[in-house]
Amino acid sequence: IQAGRDFAGAGADGLLVLTPYYTNPTQKGIRDYFIRYADESPLPILIYEIPYRTRIAIDPEVLHELSRHERIIGMKACNTDMWHFLRTIAGIDAASFTVLSGEDTLFPLHVAAGARGGIVVTATLLPTAWRRIHQLACEGKTAQALELHRQLIPLMTMAFAETNPGPMKSVMDLIGVDAPDMLAPLVRPDSDLARRLRDELKKQLAVFEQGA
DSSP: OHHHHHHHHTTOSOEEEEOOOSSOOOHHHHHHHHHHHHHHOSSOEEEEEOHHHHSOOOOHHHHHHHTTSTTEEEEEEOOOOHHHHHHHHHHSOTTTOEEEEOOGGGHHHHHHHTOOEEOOGGGGTOHHHHHHHHHHHHTTOHHHHHHHHHHTHHHHHHHTSSSTTHHHHHHGGGGTOOOOOOOTTOOOOOHHHHHHHHHHHHHHHHHHTTTO
């Protein structure tokens, strides 16, 4: 909560609050954690659910209840279980709670199922392609969105072949950001992976970003 106050003081508009981890809380503990945080937070919050990192998922029923808190305005959904996603969407207060896909690999399916947008890692590299996928999915042109998404599968496969953001940072100089270094315990990606990702990104940039 103090960290949230510090971010608010620095000018943040909202907070992305991660599911509590390591302690293996019960669903009641998760519910109480987010309600207490929202009650005391100086800023509106987005829930960040990413169970393959935290090892803790939030039950859809708990998310339904949290979606009705006036200061919990949405979530970044990184649960790769589509049934979980569909049940979550089915019971939220969509007027006041925005679900954002956090999975590059599932983004068009999430939008087709009710996500309003996303926080997408590789969109940093290929914004034009991802804007188009989002537009198609929002227009109900799911097959076309998936067809375009399919073209990015080689890039996504390599971008997540080692722990994110290592592979991404190794090629961001191609878009004008030279910041390859990692903080321990993360390390730079394997040189062969970085080379193959660089070649693939150059191809995709030529297709999508020229003249954008």
